[in-house]
Amino acid sequence: MAKAVVITGVLGGIGSQLAKTFKEKGYEVIGLDVKDSQPEYCDKFFKFNLNEYCANPEYKASIEATFDKEIPELFALINNAAVQILSNLDEITLQDWNQTLNVNLTGPLMLSQFFLKRLEKAKGSIINIASIHHQLTKKRFLAYASSKSALVGLTKALSVDLQGRVRVNAISPAAIDTQMLRDGFDNDEAKVQMLNELHPSQRIGKPREVSQLALLLAEDELGFINGANINIDGGISNVLKDLD
Template sequence: MKRLEGKVALISGTARGQGRAAALRFAAEGALVVGSDLLHEEAVETQRLIAREGGTALTPGPLDVTDEQSVRAWVDEAVDAFGGVDIVYANAGAVRFGPIDSQPYKDFAFTMRAELDSVWLTVRAAWPHLVRSRGCVLTVGSTAGLTGSLTNHRTAHSASKGAVIALTRQLAAEGAPHGVRVNCVSPGMIDTEGSRDNLLADDHPMSDISGHIPLGRLGHPDDVVNAAVFLASDEAAYITGANLVVDGGWSTVLPGAPNRKAVRT
């Protein structure tokens, strides 16, 4: 039997990157995937890829995870289609970087809304259904929520992801009496379309970061999704309030000289 057989899984941000990888993998594990994204056509393509592999997916209209009505409509469509919700994977987010002395407040507020408010809104909308199903929630933190950085100006990102980790623990406390588990996956540097255009660009100070990662490579979306599948499955039935760091050991060591030449695999 597949690990998520028959589970209804809401996954936000399925147009590309970690969200698309999660949708494909959850469907392969037997979940009925309800995905969505502001990038609607790309999210629909993810649905097509799932169908091509024999999976089941639904992609309602464009989803704005910072808009309460948009989130509620998304959850309602999932319940109407499949009868309930078993898993919420609050993956979607967006970030604007900048140093504290020059970043506009509007960029800080944008990041907090896109990376923190979005999680709260999604979980809140799905909560009654999760209580009924004794389901689970997966949030996405980051190593940015655990440590500071000498090479990336990320006050907003660090604040939002640190708050997501804290929110995860409080949701776990509130969910426990109802059998609702809530866990966080915190990626390090993951090789995605977005990171290649920004943090991994040749002119960015972090472009050679893989040389500083103990395991010697950048992460892949599937590295994160592997952890998420485990936490969503019955194998993790006694785990709640956890923050599983997926970063190749990056956050466990002090900064120093690169231990090897940068590698992208």
């Protein structure tokens, strides 16, 4: 029987590539996303609202009953879904802050708790997709940066708490070439090229590079990696920009 992997945010640029990479490797891919669309590389797909899962006990009970029926075994949980609501301290609302923490932090915690016995039985692992924003950030990223920093902290704490039971690691990508990133630059190729040149690698990352790293972390060959947060950032976190 194929090993099963659950991927949240499976319809996004990184999420869809995660699904493709794990499917190519022979995994049973189970995708979750707040959007309602059947992705190409999923064996099973469930429309799933992480914010609602954390905030609404009735929704949580209902969706968990479905998961109990449809996901009897699990080898890897990839907490990839995220929300990025930009605002400065003058603008931020409690609703936006709570939604960000629910999706980016509390959701991964609650899913890890729910799937724990299945992951433990399979001697599997949890992989949290964090962000370079856990370490380096920009204006108006208050909620997002805080949530990703906490997600890295949760990864480390879980690896200690679950010692000998389930491995837990995080991946922190910098700029990855997805449609969401290009939309953020108004699909201006000149701006994307400037972004490329900021990185010592002279390019931004590719979704497949993130998915290949996730696959390596999930597989048993690198089982001694536990509680790690791995930056995949083209060297940008080493750059101190000087005045021109």
